[in-house]
């Protein structure tokens with residue numbers, strides 16, 4: 620049986636900003652192979668693990684592998700690195716954080732002295748890799764190199780897990796865990812570990828076109844409203860169970876899929892809650908408008924501090940999501 624924490628630790632420590640998901644994909648492929656009939660990648664970098672049933676319907680699950688990143692745009696004469704964003708970096712939350720390039724070079728993100736720390740712009744932030752000058756910096760980092768958050772994952776008290784990139788590696792863990800004990804189903808199952816979600820749901824688009832599924836289920840994190848003075852009000856909370864998405868900014872989930880997921884969760888005794896995410900999207904946004912349309916829903920993991928260098932979720936919610944993904948393999952409307 621896959622250990623959720625250890626697998627998250629491994630995936631969170633792998634380098635995988637949008638467009639460079641290979642290292643993450645390689646780890647996932649090794650873990651998925653014993654439980655799939657076929658594991659392959661497409662041209663956009665999606666990793667797809669397929670488990671044949673009896674051809675009743677094609678069900679596509681999708682969890683994105685890619686993470687946010689900081690891409691170097693300029694190296695100045697003092698050896699400081701200036702960068703642009705890959706995905707939705709929350710600038711006021713990242714200065715002071717430690718980042719790491721693929722070759723292991725570490726740096727600290729900071730803000731220049733004349734900037735307004737309350738409303739920093741991308742051009743106010745730089746990465747200090749400890750280089751004494753530009754020549755020294757260029758020996759370690761090139762223009763176009765990408766840095767990712769460099770933080771350890773750790774278990775907190777009361778069943779909580781803190782880790783960088785729970786968004787969305789924890790959903791990759793959930794799909795892998797579900798694959799290890801698949802129910803017998805007449806459906807053909809496609810577990811997609813998608814690329815470039817953070818840049819506008821790009822990988823899931825080509826994956827869904829290629830697979831041409833009847834049903835799509837995205838698995839991703841969602842906001843958790845149980846933190847001090849959180850606005851806007853959000854009903855989802857840690858320990859509230861698997862969140863069944865009603866809508867987000869990218870999708871209105873098909874009401875029959877929502878109903879089916881709620882019914883099966885009730886039948887199986889899986890704790891669940893409803894989710895409406897007012898900002899942000901998921902792979903469901905691309906899947907449901909593929910070809911002539913796909914019956915689509917989403918299962919979400921309530922997560923605090925999404926897109927921060929470290930995020931927090933609850934292990935019991937992860938477990939509920941694993942059970943719900945397993946149950947959803949059998950979907951039939």
Ligand SMILES: [Zn+2]
Nearest residue numbers: 786787839840
């Ligand atoms: Zn995500």
